[in-house]
Amino acid sequence: MPIGLYLHIPFCRVRCTYCDFNTYAGLGRLHGPYADALAQEVRLLASRFPRPVGTLFLGGGTPTVLSIKLLRRVLAACFDTFAVEDDAEITSEANPGTVSLDYLRALRHLGVNRLSLGAQTFDRGELAMLGRVHDAEGVRLTVQRARAAGFDNLNLDLIYGLPGQTLTSWARTLEQAMALTPEHISLYCLTLEEGTPLRDRVLQGRLPAPDPDLAADMYELADDRLAREGYRQYEISNWSRPGYECAHNLVYWRNRPYLGAGAGAHSSIKGQRWWNVRPVQTYIDRVTAGGATPWPSPAAEDGEIIDRALEMGETMMLGLRLTREGVAEADFRRRFGLSLEEAYGDVIRELVNAGLLTWDQTRLRLTRRGRLLGNRVFARFLPC
């Protein structure tokens, strides 16, 4: 079975106020050495795990801050060493307003066939609060350019539950996003992550704390509105036109194997999961030195062994995020050799009674209410 391959590009022009990802601004001088190290890690992983690649994902950071020349070097390493399937989904994330038509054409030419744009919101004030470098017009322009460059699979990321955001401003953002007719829309409720400037400002009382009940209203509003527009929900935070579900992310939610290359990237394959060191220079040094670690990558910082009980729990925690397919009885039985009933009968009954799960003997899925209370469900399936 083909695997997913993730490439992490830990660079941004500016850091956004809510972001806690492994990304750095102002490290331009490291772009070249980093691309080389990334290519080298890809080659090494390919030699250790010679598996066909069904999906490839360039994430960040902002992958498009790298020059086409450097991206070509990285992707070439993938194509040269892994058997990347002909119809592989190849996604790159991009920031609106920062990519030219020429750049997008070249990106498309490199084989990238899906573009994920961080629009976040169309409200000027909210964009400023998030520290985004673009405006609403920049999103429209980038979508136009992407279409002109031949991208027929676009995603827009939006964030809701922002400090001070109202149902009305959220509805306006949604309308403007849908007006651009992307194939895929991701809606993320804001998480105030530890150590981010946005969280600090909320804690200091300089911004109002988001109200989780209002966020729930926003979620339900979006759910109704997107459905009417022909977008199908398939994951807690993801909607798409039929057939345009993100194949790479489905690998994660189906708890299938993937490899991640780059600073801070995670891999999960053959009963082990490991993650790379996060600082860019450390990553470059580790890959270049090529020393041994207990894990398959010289850049690995740490990892964990996933035993059967944990794999079962994680399969539930991830699979139940898939709102339409959920966890299928047949898949579960094939994978673990026992039925969902045998593994979790009591928990399932309790959560069905609480109105959080539906169970038709073939698929276990979250109810509409359960989608907003997923943590209460997931935790019950974890072995601890």
Add this chain to the structure above:
Amino acid sequence: MNQSHIRNFCIIAHIDHGKSTLADRLLQITGTISERDMQEQVLDDMELEREKGVTIKASAVRMRYQARDRQTYELNLIDTPGHVDFTYEVSRALAACEGAVLVVDATQGIEAQTLANLYLALDHDLEIVPVVNKIDLPSARPEEVAQEIEDLIGIDAADVLPVSAKEGTGVDTLLEAIVTRVPPPQGDPDAPFRALIFDSHYDAYKGVVVYVRVVDGVLHDREPVRLMATERQVEPLELGFFHPQMTPSDRLETGQVGYIATGLKTIRDARVGDTVTLADAITVSALPGYQPVKPMVFAGLYPTEGEDYNLLKDALEKLQLNDASLIYEPETSQALGFGFRAGFLGLFHMEIIQERLEREYDLDILVTAPSVAYQVKTRDGQVITIDSPAQLPDESTIESIAEPWMRISVYTPTAYIGPVMEMTTKRRAEFDHMEYLDEQRVRLEYRMPLSEMIVDFYDQLKSATRGYASLDYQFDGYREGDLVKLDVLVNGQPVDALSIIVHRDQAYQRGQRLVSKLKKVIPRQLFTVPIQAAVGKRVISRANVKALRKDVLAKCYGGDVTRKRKLLERQKKGKKRMKMVGSVEIPQEAFMSVLKLDE
């Protein structure tokens, strides 16, 4: 030692007025302890005491002092507990002395507990040697404070000794004053042996070691003795005195202070105030003043983790070894599981026990709202004593309920009379009278239900007076009151550990506060949780904890799995620590919310 050359004295002082520093200085000057061995505050050997700045356990140190008359004297310094909860223990320590050094801070003046203990000392006919301490401080006003002492107890201000314990100034003069002013012990050396127990501690090898003052006669090594009140007969393992370490000796003579290692295994067998006699001396009469342990405040102690029950049990057993006033018995709460009902001498005592359990035994414990002991008269004429609201019989069978009242004295600068009056009135206090100590300070006397004092009263008094007020209290008597049990129902179920007994006039207000407090601390659940406060069947306040709508991770991609799973695992563990009442998860802090209703 010639009886006429013995001086037994204690030091009476308010917290922070310098008792420990002065004691250190006395030990140093008399050579009882060398400069090299000088530890700060030798007398307070528990970490906790040092932090609280008070003495919990009494000690008794023997010093040899060569006075200006070239004669050598044996000075016994008996340390007294510095807190109002230990009034009985203080009274027994005073009974072992002929004199008391009254230490007053030259910058602060006399405080309530000092005065209370001073009156106790005067009741015992002790010779008072007054000292103004901290005269080295720039803000010291020794003459004023000396005048205050003269006004209060009639000792000539000229006889008040100026001292700086910190710098050693005036300590020599004080030692001379102890020799010349404090009378030697009375007592008949030829009478049958009698000694007063004024303190004790438990020693793993020697068993219970009692601290005694010999009143009459002589005790020789290995002579069997009897503890009269507890009716224990033992052959002592060792006699001796503190210098400041335990120093064995072959005899204890009339007027002397020392210890007897009894070998007894439980400290309750050697109660403070009891009389030690020779085993064969049947006709000797007991010394006056003995009282059995009488706890005033009760609370449930529960392990936060149910499996720690046995650890808590062991810890309580060990604490009781050294603390005869701590009593406890097993208790089961429907909400909190298995724990103990413990009785304490007072609030401060309860706080100490709680802190020691947490610090010395590393236990996470949950302490329920404290209660007093109520006397319930039932319709069939019985009187039962209950120390927990859960023990209150059905309303219909109750004829009347009586609660303990205290006499309290508040010493405060006159500027705070208003705030003190206001806060005491809210707590059902009855004003008795007011007395001006000087132009700036007054003593306010009240009668007040103990139940009104056991939650937050002292802290509130301190904050209402910016820390200036001090407090003394003692038991007055039981009084009937219009008392009712206030029950709390969570999701329709009564939660026993949240019930409180209150005056009917306060039930409505307390119920409302309790409900709104609980609404804040009980986290939202998957369903709406009604919280109600009720008296009998009548609900007097209610509120709903709205059902939780949203609790879901927005993202979980390849790089998130481990971190997000751990987050969920932590959430799950956190929930395990909550107490399940029916199907509702109640966090530990909810059970403490009863304590903080006035915010």
